[in-house]
Amino acid sequence: MxxxxxxxxxxxxxxxxxxxxxxxxxxxxxxxxxxxxxxxxxxxxxxRSHRAARALRRQRSDAIGLVVSDVENPFFAAIARAVEDVAAEHRHAVLLCNTDEDLAQEDLYLDLLVGERVAGVIVAPSTEELGPLGQLVEAGIPTVTVDRKVGDGTFDSVLLDNRPGAVALVEDLLAHGHRRIGVIVGTTAATPSRERLAGCQEAVAAVAGASLVVGEGQLRDAIGTAGTMELAGRLALDMLSAADPPTALFCGNGLLAQGVLLALRHSGRRVPDDVAVVGFDDLPLFQLLDRPQTVAAQPTDRIGRAAAELLFRRIDDPDRPAEAVVLPPELRWRASCGGDHSTTERK
Amino acid sequence: MxxxxxxxxxxxxxxxxxxxxxxxxxxxxxxxxxxxxxxxxxxxxxxRSHRAARALRRQRSDAIGLVVSDVENPFFAAIARAVEDVAAEHRHAVLLCNTDEDLAQEDLYLDLLVGERVAGVIVAPSTEELGPLGQLVEAGIPTVTVDRKVGDGTFDSVLLDNRPGAVALVEDLLAHGHRRIGVIVGTTAATPSRERLAGCQEAVAAVAGASLVVGEGQLRDAIGTAGTMELAGRLALDMLSAADPPTALFCGNGLLAQGVLLALRHSGRRVPDDVAVVGFDDLPLFQLLDRPQTVAAQPTDRIGRAAAELLFRRIDDPDRPAEAVVLPPELRWRASCGGDHSTTERK
Structure with a gap:
């Protein structure tokens, strides 16, 4: 320490x-x-005086880079804290960079980190293609992807098991009689939204007469607290005022859910009487709502720690085969789905 | 752009x-x-290809540093977004560093940023003494303090007008008949908690028979979502189960308020019937609570933008006199104080 x-x-x-x-x-x-x-x-x-230590390194910085797509998303803030805890144990500092899901910005920050000769990079990439991460490969910088993956399995990665979580949430809505379900997600160019949407589709496909309506954010639309909430609210209200409106909404993350809940309140709609709401991420105040929100919570501390531990293992042993850690979400059944769940967990 | x-x-x-x-x-x-x-x-x-541009600079990086005390506090995440927007307009990247209110960690990150020859630094210092910021002065790096100040007025700064906001919140509690008020704050070594506590003391001193009980976090106790919530809940429940308990609680920031609200719920206490709750920062879900929370909201976007604009002005003109920008909080009167406020603003 x-x-x-x-x-x-x-x-x-x-x-x-x-x-x-x-x-x-x-x-x-x-x-x-x-x-x-x-x-x-x-x-x-x-x-250890770091001034003195700095003279000793030269070839490699004792900093690592953490590149996230939205620093205002509490998910990434929690990841940052966990990464920093592990980095401190390894006597490394963390330089946090925010890309706003923009490939050019991601490329710029990775270029900056390469230039600073950081010891390694943990990145939530904006695309599943190699894209800007190519320069990390060229520069031989140890790299771990978190929350998202790139296609070819080059990198160590830590991911949530998104699809089963989404299946479980939607199956529960179907079991409560909902047949038309609105899905509100960020950009499906990145892993989480793509996999969560696939889980919704899988669950709905198994039940006759059930259907989805999908509202998807575009690249960089769903960024920051204000931007995400505005987008999510607009997508939800558009669905609800269109023909054949959904009776339940699935929200791809906690910020989107927050935006949906505020828009529903401001438009005079009640949860779950007028529309049920479930989603990924558990924000602390969700359990204080009049009808507490059913969620698939992400183990942010474990995700961040696993990513940092993989990175330091990769730094120590650059030739080990790439490893993928997949962690399950925790389903917390509450009252927002329109059922009679108590606030304790069902499974 | x-x-x-x-x-x-x-x-x-x-x-x-x-x-x-x-x-x-x-x-x-x-x-x-x-x-x-x-x-x-x-x-x-x-x-602009930054690879090509990098060859041109040499003397100074086109990155600035942003050093905050708790990246999990939504206040600082919002500041980071605003700083990054302004930095992008000036074609600069932002390296975000998290100190957890620890002077050694702050010193380490500032040392790292000095070593990287960043163009400037925006910092929320952990102490009002010069401390680790001395090395920025020595290295001649343009510096702006945000949210907190250091004593001698060396640096440009952007601050909230904390004291009047706290006075107004507590005066309102007094006007609703509360005479024993609990104050839950982070470390008073930093500016915001110190000034907000002073505001509480000022308001209470003006009313005969009114008194405060103060629960203060120690350095690094109130860090991160989990740590802050746990601390705040414990301080609140300790006060409420002691002799002469408060009938109203003042929370120094939004994360502390969140922890207090959760602890009250879990201990079976209702807001505002059992205890009134007010505080600084407006978290989006506060307005969805059964009794929406009365708050002094901080203009995070204006604070972050002002800090970044001051920094780039300082970079362009190192010799201009130091400037202090002080922005007012916005008081939002809601039902959590035990009164009959509507959810609209009173003044």
């Missing part, structure tokens, strides 16, 4: 500000005997 | 994948006449 100023301050019995003054040379008066005491304590704890 | 692959794809009438293959050299077959067509279109639109 990284030794922090707080650790040193606690062990030395001084404030973190004093530790900072002594170790970062940031200025301010500290008594000389205290300076010595703090330095000794830091040494005893194994504190 | 930055010209994206999508812009080029649209203008050239091809897919973004084709544009990526041509411009990033990422491989894959493209007909030669199409290659020429895409290159010409890119040139007409003014697309």
């Amino acid at each position: 990284v030794v922090t100023y707080r650790d040193i301050a606690r062990a030395a019995g001084v404030s973190t500000a004093t530790v900072s003054r002594v170790l970062s040379g940031a200025g301010g008066f500290v008594r000389p005997e205290l300076v010595e005491h703090v330095r000794e304590t830091a040494q005893e704890l194994g504190y | 930055v010209v994206t692959y999508r812009d080029i794809a649209r203008a050239a009438g091809v897919s973004t994948a084709t544009v990526s293959r041509v411009l990033s050299g990422a491989g894959g077959f493209v007909r030669p006449e199409l290659v020429e067509h895409v290159r010409e279109t890119a040139q007409e639109l003014g697309y």
